[in-house]
Amino acid sequence: MIEERVKPNEITLVSLVVECGFVGALQLGKQLHIYIVRSEICMSLALATALVDMYGKCEEIKNAKEVFDSVKNKDVMIWSAMNAAYARTRCTDQAFDLFVKMRDNGVTPNQVTMTTLISLCAEVGAHDMGKWVHTVIDRQVIEMDTILKTALLEMYAKCGDIDGASKLFREAKDRDIGMWNTMMAGLGMHGCGKEALELLSEIERVGVRPNDITFIGLLHACSHAGLVEEGKLMFEKMVHKFALVPKIEHYGCMVDLLGRAGHLDEAYEIIKNMPIRANAIIWSVLLAACKLHQNAVLGEIAAKQLVYLEPQNCGYNVSMSNIYVMANRWTDVARVRKAMKNKGMKKEPGLSCIEVNGYVHEFIMGDRTHPEIKKVNDMVSDMRNKLKEAGYRADTSAVLKNIDEEEKETALNYHSEKLAMAYGLISTAPGTPIRIVKNLRVCNGCHTATKLLSKIYQRGIIVRDRKRFHHFRNGTCSCGDYW
């Protein structure tokens, strides 16, 4: 089109730019941008917004900001698009700064702006900020549409406030299937499987039709609550009562449900008998179950599939090596680790966030860059000593076994959530619950330690890991050690 003599009009260009953003075609998007500038087509607000959106979706923040800054009379849409760009890249501070600037410039935020911000709070687990955004919505009398309400509901659920989420859900009069699904998934995430199942009965009564996402949420909820029979029944219901064709995600949930509960052979049967070819996700779910239940035979099958399907993914090689460790096959351990070293692979670093006084602080395992790192490390020492007094012995099995014992214990002491927890303990008032969001799953050692720490420091500690919530209180965890 660009090469042709006929000049594309603005509408055409907007659509093309939008499409680039949608499929993540950054190079093509950049070419369009250059073409627009060169051909002296008037850069309308619509076109500028489309470009900001495109760059945002491609996570090219610098370019997004350049276009954004070049626009004189910004409307609410372009502000929101820029905000969404920051939100996508999890630039929480920038997103909120921009929001403040937007209001300083006399532009009133609308539902879309607020949805973006709320979703960002949900993503990073910023409960206080999320609540603040909620009050802004109320104060500004921004009309809550279903999407915004759903985003709010999700924020409360993902920030560990399941009661707040339930309250919003109960008060909503315009529940669509998306909102039901959000509520069910939220309950599942908190280990409230029974409550999630009850919602299915309710949805049937009110006559809303569940969809495939509903069942992913429900199966997931069953899985986390150990409701094996109920999960199987759900799968049956989905197929026979609601005539939905199971997708690979549903089979994945079933493998997870069975595997997690220790029915590994049954889980493997599902994989062998399902009409879809297993992907990496399916095998990694099985692998996780094998690790949990110490089944090296099936674990090796799964790990081999993963290394074959995604050779570039170091996590699977790590798992493979751990499987061999479990089976005491040290030559194989050495082989896998050597192969990884040759390919220059590294484990994805653990990362934990904690929100304190409206700021989200990030900690990476072994991190020394936080401005208050010295105080944090002192606190970690204090935690370690108190744990020892309480009779805690570091479980070092989560760390690869070729480092010596002392080093392993140190690595665990500096797992990112311990740093975030230490920061939370020193920077919030006694008794305040500590909320942490981390990118990986909680390891066994940290789980045990956190239970004890909640008792030692008399704090509720709420940890959201890659998959679910753990509410630690007075020496116990809401997951009942089943996760």
Place this chain on the structure above:
DNA sequence: CCCGGCACAC
């Protein structure tokens, strides 16, 4: 006929 925001899984 087109500039922006929600729900699932990894």
